[in-house]
Structures are given as structure tokens and as C-alpha cells.
Amino acid sequence: METHKTLIFVPTYNERENAPELFRQILAQGLDADILFLDDNSPDGTGQILDELAAMHPCLRVIHRTGKLGIGSAHVDGIQWAYNHGYTQLVTMDCDFTHSPEDIPRLLEALSGCDVVVGSRWIQADSLKEWSAFRKFLTGLGHFLTRDILKVPFDATGAFRIYNLARIPRHVFNRVAAQGYAFFFESLFLLIRNNFFVREIPIVLPKRTYGHSKMRLYDAVSSAGRILKLYFATILNPEQFCIPEPFTQLNPHLLDPQNWDEYWEKKKRATSVVYDAIAAAYRNMVIKPQLNRFIRKHFPGGSKLLHAGCGSGQVDSQLQKEMLITETDISTAALTLCRSNNPWAHQILQTDIMDLPFPDGSFDGAYNLGVMEHFTEPEIRKIFTQLYRVVKPGGKVVIFWPHARATSVFVLKFIHWVINRILRQNIRLHPAEISLLRSRSEIEPLLKEIGFNIADYYFGPRDLFVQAILVMQK
Numbered sequence: 001m002e003t004h005k006t007l008i009f010v011p012t013y014n015e016r017e018n019a020p021e022l023f024r025q026i027l028a029q030g031l032d033a034d035i036l037f038l039d040d041n042s043p044d045g046t047g048q049i050l051d052e053l054a055a056m057h058p059c060l061r062v063i064h065r066t067g068k069l070g071i072g073s074a075h076v077d078g079i080q081w082a083y084n085h086g087y088t089q090l091v092t093m094d095c096d097f098t099h100s101p102e103d104i105p106r107l108l109e110a111l112s113g114c115d116v117v118v119g120s121r122w123i124q125a126d127s128l129k130e131w132s133a134f135r136k137f138l139t140g141l142g143h144f145l146t147r148d149i150l151k152v153p154f155d156a157t158g159a160f161r162i163y164n165l166a167r168i169p170r171h172v173f174n175r176v177a178a179q180g181y182a183f184f185f186e187s188l189f190l191l192i193r194n195n196f197f198v199r200e201i202p203i204v205l206p207k208r209t210y211g212h213s214k215m216r217l218y219d220a221v222s223s224a225g226r227i228l229k230l231y232f233a234t235i236l237n238p239e240q241f242c243i244p245e246p247f248t249q250l251n252p253h254l255l256d257p258q259n260w261d262e263y264w265e266k267k268k269r270a271t272s273v274v275y276d277a278i279a280a281a282y283r284n285m286v287i288k289p290q291l292n293r294f295i296r297k298h299f300p301g302g303s304k305l306l307h308a309g310c311g312s313g314q315v316d317s318q319l320q321k322e323m324l325i326t327e328t329d330i331s332t333a334a335l336t337l338c339r340s341n342n343p344w345a346h347q348i349l350q351t352d353i354m355d356l357p358f359p360d361g362s363f364d365g366a367y368n369l370g371v372m373e374h375f376t377e378p379e380i381r382k383i384f385t386q387l388y389r390v391v392k393p394g395g396k397v398v399i400f401w402p403h404a405r406a407t408s409v410f411v412l413k414f415i416h417w418v419i420n421r422i423l424r425q426n427i428r429l430h431p432a433e434i435s436l437l438r439s440r441s442e443i444e445p446l447l448k449e450i451g452f453n454i455a456d457y458y459f460g461p462r463d464l465f466v467q468a469i470l471v472m473q474k
Helices: 020-028 047-056 071-084 101-110 135-146 169-172 182-193 217-236 260-268 273-300 332-341 379-392 409-424 440-450
Strands: 006-012 032-040 060-064 088-093 118-119 161-165 196-200 304-308 326-331 345-348 363-369 392-403 453-458 468-471
Touching: 006 020, 006 071, 020 047, 020 101, 032 047, 032 071, 047 060, 060 326, 060 345, 071 169, 071 182, 088 101, 088 468, 101 118, 101 161, 101 196, 118 182, 118 217, 135 161, 135 182, 135 217, 161 169, 161 379, 169 182, 182 196, 182 217, 196 217, 217 273, 260 440, 273 363, 273 392, 304 379, 326 332, 332 345, 440 453, 440 468
Parallel strands: 006 032, 006 088, 032 060, 118 196, 304 326, 304 363, 326 345, 363 392
Antiparallel strands: 088 161, 118 161, 392 468, 453 468
16 A cells, blocks of 8 residues: 655744644644644744644644745745655645635545645635735736746645645756745746646635735735746746756766856856846857757767757757757756756766766767857867867867857947946856957867868858857868
């Protein structure tokens, strides 16, 4: 027989009037379950009251956090605690009695054969009849946005759920970026995009027993902004929402002197929305077609290729279905992003581009984009020597190398001047580019010395005069 270990999770902030009674009503259901309260250092003493209850009830656990860190982050912490302690079923609910403990058995019963069960306010008529007009408006607006923009056909903004942790891998929740109320729809959005089975049951939500709603207008506006960001991301780079198995670090002792992990960790978080949007549009409408054109021009379908210095791997996602591509980078943070963006990659490995761990002649060819400009001339010599070694005789290496006279160089210099000199923000939007390509004739002597001939070269209007595309043949 399959056995289940159930945890009921309730986050609290200033709920001293509700928490003890909610706990007693959960106990009254007679469930074989433990109960976890997570308190964000409530000024009204909620945490102390819960500790007193925990001293009398072995099934009750209490986590204390240092302050009000966000409802979404509270749920993330609760979910991770459940995984860490071996629970296979996790019920989440609010502490204000808008979620009835009497509905928990129905959640548990509905979980059979699926991954998530959501308590829905939109199945039964008049389920919000005791709510104020303002709360009804905010809830209805959230449901409209998540249903019609994100295409989530469930009640995506509520916390009353049960997760089948035996069927949902832990790393799925690690992909949820939202720390506030947006956690609820973002987590459900990711689960649905990755084909997890979601079911709904109808619930009725009365008004709060004590206190007032903690959701502010700012939270609603922030959540709406997050919905729009997710929507545009599904258009510009839908592959990023595929959640394969997490990347495993192969060599924990590999040195990263340029600290690329820090750069890619920052890229996971929001930087400049405008800059990110412009970069995504340029990447998808200009750079990706250029890469596809040159790879298809120089390699037949099914070629075994090395992407040496893949970064987040956002540009070559279409090629993964046509070629056998091994993605490599020195940064584990970059490779984690690459794994998300390229679920069809042949391999994803951590390597040092100046010391590739592959036998001679392992690949039909290799390529990279936006890599060489970050290295010194002696380092570039090492990189090209390694690429020459690992490609077969007659194999080619395609390099996208920003040109010294690139339009992007002048634009980014101007943007940095405005941000740092005028606005005094001390922000850099990308790593320093210390070795821009100046001309074909400048690089040709080095290539001949290593053993490469130039098979193709392009610098022109197809990518708005940004990247010089250098194709080297062994």
C-alpha cells in the first residue's frame, strides 16, 4: 500500500485572534497530519502563542522568521520544509478563516491521481458574497488576468491548495521568482506549462473573522506587472519555462577567476526591465536568425557541435532539434539557466573553455556568441588552440564577436554614461568588453599560426552592424 505523510501549512502575520482557533478546528477534522505555522515576527505576539500551543501538541511545528518577508517567500519556505522532512502531501491555507478547515478532507480526497488540487472561488455561485466590493474587484481582476493573459484556467491567485510532493520535484518550486502574492499564480503557471495535472474543487470564502486583508493596492499592481512580464516572456523565450532535471556540477573545484557565477545570478533577478526587453527583442529577432543562418550554412543536420561558453543558452534553442549540441560553460549559474532554456540539449557540462576535457577531433564544429571580447589576447590564443584540437579535420568554428565599430558599443557606452555619470547609479549592464574585434586582417595571422583558415566573414546590416561573424576552418 502507498503511504502518505501529510503536512498542513499556515503562514501568519498578526493573527493572534485567528491562529489558536484555526489550529483547534484543524485538529477537529481528525486528520493524520502534522501542522506547520510560519510566523513573520508578528508584533501582536502570534508567534509566542503558537509556541505555547506547540509545547502542548506534538503535531504542531512553528517556524519563526525575522520579519515580514512576503507571503510568497513564506510559502516557498514552507514547501522546502515539507520536502526536507519527508512529507508527500502539503496543504496550504490562510489563517483568517477565508479557507475553512472543513474543506481540507475534500482536498485530500481530490488529490488522488493528480499533482495539485486548488480550492476555487469561481465554480460555485456567490462564493464571495460576504466580501467587500473592493476585494471582489481585486480578486476578479486577478482571475481575469491569469485566465485570459497567462491562460491558467484555474483559480490561480488563492492559497488554498494541496500539492502532491511525491509527484512534483522540489526544483520546480525553485524556479518561482515571485516573493509576494504573485507566487500563487506563477507557481501554478509553471506547473501547468510543465504538464502537471491540476484539479479544482469549489469552495466558499466568508469574510475574515478578525482583522483585515493584508493585500494592498501596491501588491495588486505589482502582481499585474508580474503577469505582463510572464506573458511577454512566453512570446520572446517560451523555452525558459520548461523545467528539466537540475544541472549537476561536475567539477566543484573548477576555478572561475572572472566570477561569472555572480553575473549570471544577477541575471536571474530583475535588472532593468527596459534593457531586458530590448535585449530579448534583439536576441530573438536579429541574433537568433543570424546564428541559425550561419550554422545551417556550414553544418549539415545532425552535426555534433560544441557550444563553448554557452551562458544562458537563449540563442541556440531552435538548433537543439537539428544538431547534437554539447553546451558548456564555467559558470554553474549559467548552466542552470541553460538547462532551463534548452531542454533538448544533447549534453550540458561544466568546463573551462581554455582547457576543454574532450578528446582530439570530438566534434564536427564549435561556436560561441559574445565570449571572446571578455578575454585577453593570450587567453584568446588558448581558447582557439583548444577549439582547434577538439574539432575534426575540416571542421569549422563559428565565432560571433562584437566589432570595435559596432553600433551596440556606442549605444551601451552612452547608456552607461547616462546611468553612471548623470544618474550616479554605479550600474553596469554587461561585463567589460576588453577585446573587441577590429578587422578580419587583424585576427588572420593568429588563426594561421594555430592552423585555422578563414572560411567566412561577415560584418554588416543584417544584425545592425553589431557582431562580426568569423568562421574558421581546420
